Amino acid sequence: MHRSKTKKVFKHAKAVTNVSGTIGKVMEKLFALQDVRTIHNTVDSSLFNYSNSIPDPKFKFIHVSTLKEHQKNSSGILETTAKLTRQRNDFELVIVGPASEQFKRKAMSLGLATVIKFTGEIPYTEVAKQMQEAAVLILFSRYENFPCVIVEALCCGLPGNKFRCWWNKRSH
Numbered sequence: 001m002h003r004s005k006t007k008k009v010f011k012h013a014k015a016v017t018n019v020s021g022t023i024g025k026v027m028e029k030l031f032a033l034q035d036v037r038t039i040h041n042t043v044d045s046s047l048f049n050y051s052n053s054i055p056d057p058k059f060k061f062i063h064v065s066t067l068k069e070h071q072k073n074s075s076g077i078l079e080t081t082a083k084l085t086r087q088r089n090d091f092e093l094v095i096v097g098p099a100s101e102q103f104k105r106k107a108m109s110l111g112l113a114t115v116i117k118f119t120g121e122i123p124y125t126e127v128a129k130q131m132q133e134a135a136v137l138i139l140f141s142r143y144e145n146f147p148c149v150i151v152e153a154l155c156c157g158l159p160g161n162k163f164r165c166w167w168n169k170r171s172h
Contacts, residue, residue, distance in 0.1 A: 004066050007031045020145040043147040046125055048155040051132035051144075062134035064096040064127060065141075067103060073140045074103060082110040082139070090116055092137070094130055131156040 009014055010027075016036045018024050025034040061081075065072045081093050093112075096119045107116050119130065131137070137153035153159075 003030070011131050023145060033074070041146055041151065043148060043151045043155055044124070045155055046119040047128040048131065049128075050155070050157040055130070059091040059093055060134040061138050062091060062094045062096065062130055062137050062153075063138040063140070064131070065151075067097040067099055071142055071144075074104065077140045078103075078107050078110055078112065079114075081112055081115065085111065085115060088114060091115060093163075094119060094134060096127055097122075098128060122164060128156065130154070130171060131158060134158060 010031045010033055016027065016033055017039050018027065018036060019039065019041050021038045024038050027033055051170050061075055067074045069075060077093075077095075084091070093115055094117045098121050099118045104118060107113070107118075119126070122130070128162075131153055134156075135150065136159045139147065139150060141147075
């Protein structure tokens, strides 16, 4: 029933667009559409751009998402961070997004209180600033289409050679 209603809506639409060519092909097949256009996500490069400012001396990873558990694999990020702290703790993980109290409790139970900073939901201007101060973007999703966060991070210069230099630095 839902599919037939959706098909009817598409049939009367002047245009059908999406952000992924793959999804466009699926939509064409499912709903017998002739011309689905792909308009990729864009980035405001006046906000998300490379900053040559002096970074914080602590190495920073950043994760920006909705923190939806299954799709974004947010627990996997915490568990992997906990494993990394067994080798070194000279870094910070900035998590941008609506972290639930349960998620924060899990981070604390894994002993991550000193390495994780939760910002909550913040304006794009602040997301850009956080990315400019970071060295590496973490995207741990189980599936994605064409996430803006990757292009935003690339515009800010992430990842760069900072990761290789940090990882090879053995002075703890």
